[in-house]
Amino acid sequence: MAWLRVVDALKAEVGTKVTVKGWIRTRRDSKAEGGLSFLNVHDGTCFDPIQVVCPGSLSNYASEISKLTTHCSVECDGTIVATPKGGKEISADPANGGAVRVIGWVDDPDHYPIQPKQHTMEFLRENAHLRVRTNTFGAVARIRHTLSMAMHRFYHERGFFYVHTPIITASDCEGAGQMFRVSTLDLMRPLPRVAPEQESAEAKKLREEFSKKPNMPAWTYGQVDHCKDFFGKEAHLTVSGQLNVETYCTALSRVYTFGPTFRAENSNTSRHLAEFWMIEPEIAFADLQADSELAEDFIKYLINACLTERADDMKFFDERIEKGLLTRLGHVLNTPFRRLPYTEAIKILEKAIAGGKKFEYPVKWGIDLQSEHERFLTEEHFKQPVILMNYPKQIKAFYMRLNPPGTDGAPGDTVAAMDVLVPGVGEIIGGSQREERLDVLDARITEMGLPIKEYWWYRDLRRYGTVPHAGFGLGFERAMMFITGMGNVRDVIPFPRTPGSAEF
RNA sequence: UCCCUGUUAGCUCAAUGGUAGAGCGACCGGCUGUUAACCGGUAGGUUGUAGGUUCGAGUCCUACACGGGGAGCCA
16 A cells, blocks of 8 residues: 555545555544544645545454544555545545554543634644644645745746855844844853952952853953954844845845844734744846836745645635635736835825824824835725835935935935835835945945944945845745735744744 | 733633633533534633732732733834
8 A cells, every 4th residue: 555645645546545644633423334433634735634434343443443532643544435525535444455553642632732623823822832733824834835935936947046144143234123142151140340450359360260261251341342252243143134145146146045034122013023034135237126026026926826836725714814815815916016106105195194094193204104104005095015115215224225316206315215015914025226336325324323344345345346236125924924814923933933932 | 112901611701799600622422424513411620920908809909920902113
């Protein structure tokens, strides 16, 4: 008998002898025909389980099969047969060599957390090690894989190179938020609180002894001296691979990075994680328009991949997680994204307010748009993905390219930045054309009060054969939410890390 | 970090300040080619933690812990 995965067993010809290995989803019993049990067995290879029909004539029927509960593991030998309703199932009739072997029992089934019933997302989140055994999280896991693979394929097909940018960064110049410190110093040791000249001889001796040990923070009165730290300077977990990937862009033309990203912000929302995954492509000889076209093609490619490769899981999300999901995604797929200058967006919002629309925050050219404004534009006004472009320079990062004065008729300076907003999730992509002119870049760095010396290697890219280039960052978990309809970012990553929570 | 809200059986939730209950799940039995099965029965509780008010607290008060929703920050 050939061992087939459930996905293949469901496609096998009637009459094929097969073995399947997996876990019990449900068991139902009938007393007909001298005892009959129906086992739904799944192995995660597809959404549907396969039904194994177990007649009472099996030698272990009364002793084992009739006692199986959810998530007991089994090996089933049998023959593929047609069900009365036209599907496929496995007959484990011993007369034809059928057998069911129990591999692992579920201890104390009354207290096994994942019962065959509806659970809340909150409960399953607290059982993150077991939740992938449910329909929902099995589907999420498969979609997450499909999305990853589709993403690599999209870039590979277009001649991009995958660059592994570092996780640890020793430059504090990324400016994308609070960072986690990386250190081997033993910070459990207290720092001396007195000035060296006031230190007692005994304390001084103790301090000098400590300083000779490995991993001890060397200190200069009251301050940690990171020159004795592992990297010889203060180091952090990356908040973005962009600055690094730009270096490869200016030699390989089309590159992308995909990896974990860390933000130490105390954000407690359904859209934020302390550890998340981000995709950042970077294209040379390209402007913001090309960047926005790449972003649109990319999102559509991802949607299409999930719809065609995982129709079973997507159907489940449409039926049980977000009604109308497939219609929504189909609409996104078939409609060009709306491109809208920031300056125009402000006018639309002001017009809406004049028409009676109430917002908590005021709208005025020059201020950043709030969640409620973005939601209004993408969910109410346009009802489709919107790419907002050319933001006021004072609310955007230093590396974004300064537009010519008067772009879009704006009353102030703008930069070539874009945000892609989608209904339900909000900002899913943030990107820009990068400032390739060294003098303009330097002026921006200085203007924003950033330490220009720290940017020496980033500035070198502009000194040596500079080119216009652009890129963006797509939050992988936000893309997951958008495509699955899942409402909380903590439920689209296997083990979420959030403030106060790093269980598992 | 701020605002709102919640924590009672394995899970989801009830319970005027006065004997702690139901549905689902588990277990036992009945019925049945079943598939969110159905019918009957059994077991299952230090009501998040620590204080306080009261003759009496799941219920009122205080603090803390944890969860959820929203905001800010962003992806």
